[in-house]
Amino acid sequence: MLNIVIFGAPGSGKGTNSALIVEAFKFDHISTGDVLRTEIKNGTELGKIAQAYIDHGNLIPDELMINILASKYDTLKDSKGVIFDGFPRTIAQAEALKKMLEERGEKISTMINLEVDESLLMDRLLRRATLEGRADDNEVTIKKRFEVYHSQTAPLIEWFKGEGLYKGIAYTEDMGIEGMANKIIEYIKTIV
Ligand code: AP5
Ligand code: MG
Numbered sequence: 001m002l003n004i005v006i007f008g009a010p011g012s013g014k015g016t017n018s019a020l021i022v023e024a025f026k027f028d029h030i031s032t033g034d035v036l037r038t039e040i041k042n043g044t045e046l047g048k049i050a051q052a053y054i055d056h057g058n059l060i061p062d063e064l065m066i067n068i069l070a071s072k073y074d075t076l077k078d079s080k081g082v083i084f085d086g087f088p089r090t091i092a093q094a095e096a097l098k099k100m101l102e103e104r105g106e107k108i109s110t111m112i113n114l115e116v117d118e119s120l121l122m123d124r125l126l127r128r129a130t131l132e133g134r135a136d137d138n139e140v141t142i143k144k145r146f147e148v149y150h151s152q153t154a155p156l157i158e159w160f161k162g163e164g165l166y167k168g169i170a171y172t173e174d175m176g177i178e179g180m181a182n183k184i185i186e187y188i189k190t191i192v
Helices: 014-024 032-041 045-055 061-074 091-101 119-130 139-153 154-164 177-190
Strands: 001-006 027-033 080-087 110-115 166-170
Touching: 014 027, 014 061, 014 080, 014 177, 027 032, 027 061, 032 045, 032 061, 032 080, 045 061, 061 080, 061 091, 080 119, 091 154, 091 177, 110 154, 139 166, 154 166, 166 177
Parallel strands: 001 080, 001 110, 027 080, 110 166
Antiparallel strands: none
C-alpha cells in the first residue's frame, strides 16, 4: 500500500489536490482537518475539545490526534493507497506515523510538499471563506495558522529530507488547479 503525505501551508492546496489524486488513482484520503470538522458538526465530545483549538488556529494535542489518525487508518486496510492530508504536523506526529506504519508492516512512501508562494495563500483562503464559510477562515485566525505552520510544521521539511522521503512540487500562477494536480499525478505515477 502507498502511504503518501501531502504537505503544505494553510491554503496550499492539500485538500484540492488530495481529491484529484484520489480520483486519478482510486486511493483513500484522510484529512485530519475534515475529520475534526465532522466531529464538531456532530457535536461529539471530541468535537467539543477540537473546536477550541481550531477556532484559534492552534493544533490539537499530538496524542489525541495520533489516536484519531490510527483508528481512521485501521478502517482502510484494503486500500491501494492512503493520502495523509494535514498529518503529520509536528515532529512528534511524524515519529508516531512512522512507528504506527512500521507496526503494521507499512511505511511512508513519500512526502509531497506543495511549494506555493505565501503571498498567494491569504487571498485563496479569504476567497474560500466566502464559498465554504469555514470558521477558521478569517484574517486573524489565518495569520495564527501561518504562525503555527512556521513554528511547528515547517520543521518537518528537514525531518522528511532526513528520511529521504521529500519531494517538493513548486506552484507557479500559470499552472492553476489542473496544472498543479497534473504535476503531482505525474510524480505519483513514477512511484506506484
Ligand atoms: P486543515 O483543515 O488541515 O487546514 P490547513 O492546514 O490550514 O489547510 P487548509 O485546509 O485551509 O488548506 P489546504 O491546503 O487544504 O488548501 P485547499 O485545497 O483547501 O486544519 C485545520 C485545523 O485543524 C488546524 O488549524 C488544527 O487546528 C486542526 N488540525 C488538523 N490537522 C491537525 C493535526 N494533524 N494536528 C493537530 N491539529 C490539526 O485550497 C485552498 C483554496 O485555494 C481553495 O479555495 C482552492 O480552490 C484554492 N486552490 C487550491 N489549489 C489551487 C491552485 N493550484 N490554484 C489556484 N487555487 C487553488
Ligand atoms: Mg484542507
